[in-house]
Amino acid sequence: MPSARIGVFGGTGFYSFLGDVEVVDVETPYGPPSAPVSIGTVEGVQVAFLPRHGLDHQFPPHKVNFRANVWALKELGVERIVGPCAAGSLKPEVEPGQFVICDQLVDRTSGRADTFYDGPVTTHVGFADPYCPEMRSLAVEAARGEGITVHDKGTVVTVQGPRFSTRAESRWYQDAGWEVINMTQYPEAFLARELEICYVNISLITDYDVGVEGETEAVSHEAVVEVFNANLEGLRRLLVALVPKIPEVRDCICSRALQGARLEA
Numbered sequence: 001m002p003s004a005r006i007g008v009f010g011g012t013g014f015y016s017f018l019g020d021v022e023v024v025d026v027e028t029p030y031g032p033p034s035a036p037v038s039i040g041t042v043e044g045v046q047v048a049f050l051p052r053h054g055l056d057h058q059f060p061p062h063k064v065n066f067r068a069n070v071w072a073l074k075e076l077g078v079e080r081i082v083g084p085c086a087a088g089s090l091k092p093e094v095e096p097g098q099f100v101i102c103d104q105l106v107d108r109t110s111g112r113a114d115t116f117y118d119g120p121v122t123t124h125v126g127f128a129d130p131y132c133p134e135m136r137s138l139a140v141e142a143a144r145g146e147g148i149t150v151h152d153k154g155t156v157v158t159v160q161g162p163r164f165s166t167r168a169e170s171r172w173y174q175d176a177g178w179e180v181i182n183m184t185q186y187p188e189a190f191l192a193r194e195l196e197i198c199y200v201n202i203s204l205i206t207d208y209d210v211g212v213e214g215e216t217e218a219v220s221h222e223a224v225v226e227v228f229n230a231n232l233e234g235l236r237r238l239l240v241a242l243v244p245k246i247p248e249v250r251d252c253i254c255s256r257a258l259q260g261a262r263l264e265a
Helices: 012-017 066-075 133-145 167-175 185-194 221-230 232-245
Strands: 006-010 019-024 037-042 045-051 080-089 104-108 155-159 180-182 198-208
Touching: 037 232, 045 066, 045 232, 066 185, 080 133, 080 185, 080 232, 104 185, 133 198, 133 232, 155 185, 180 198, 185 198, 198 232
Parallel strands: 006 045, 006 080, 080 198, 104 155, 155 180
Antiparallel strands: 019 037, 037 045, 080 180
């Protein structure tokens, strides 16, 4: 089976940044991942790509098999995951078409299978800093090097989906001071941490959640797709710039997440 050190989750629009793709079916203890994994190269670096929603976007956010997806990349030798995603803005200064490299996460989902450790060995993995600090700084540097407008930090609140927020909910999130809203960052980022895989989020802002009062309309799926497609080239350039910068040697919190995490007799 081929291997890759870097993994990327995303949608079908990201295929064009990979060359000489080899498609691999990976079996996992948690069922099939969303799609076969495509392995190709970016500047000579092996990269494994997996569309989190499936090849035809057939899995809505609350139905994505996150455990199978993360496990499949681990099986292929992945140690670092880049997780681009479409996201909404909760602040006027975070504008559609811009990028946010998030540093914090709030979980507002429910009922998702969100751990690999259901017993019998109880495992408590720390998640105070949910995104790899080393990869975050590299992603910010790569974006700026490509002339992309990027916010170097922000909190993403992950909602259950597939519906968008009510105005009351969005106001609640805005009042909390959070910047970004999305439907897939949890448990994807946490599951990577449980397997000691580095994870960085790249949020491509497609809309203002329920709109900026008096200025913009509430979000629609059509508007999200339009802005996302318009900025795909910038995302591809960012990924191509980022991947070669990622070092092989790791010395971050992610690489030792299980140290002291298990309660063993």
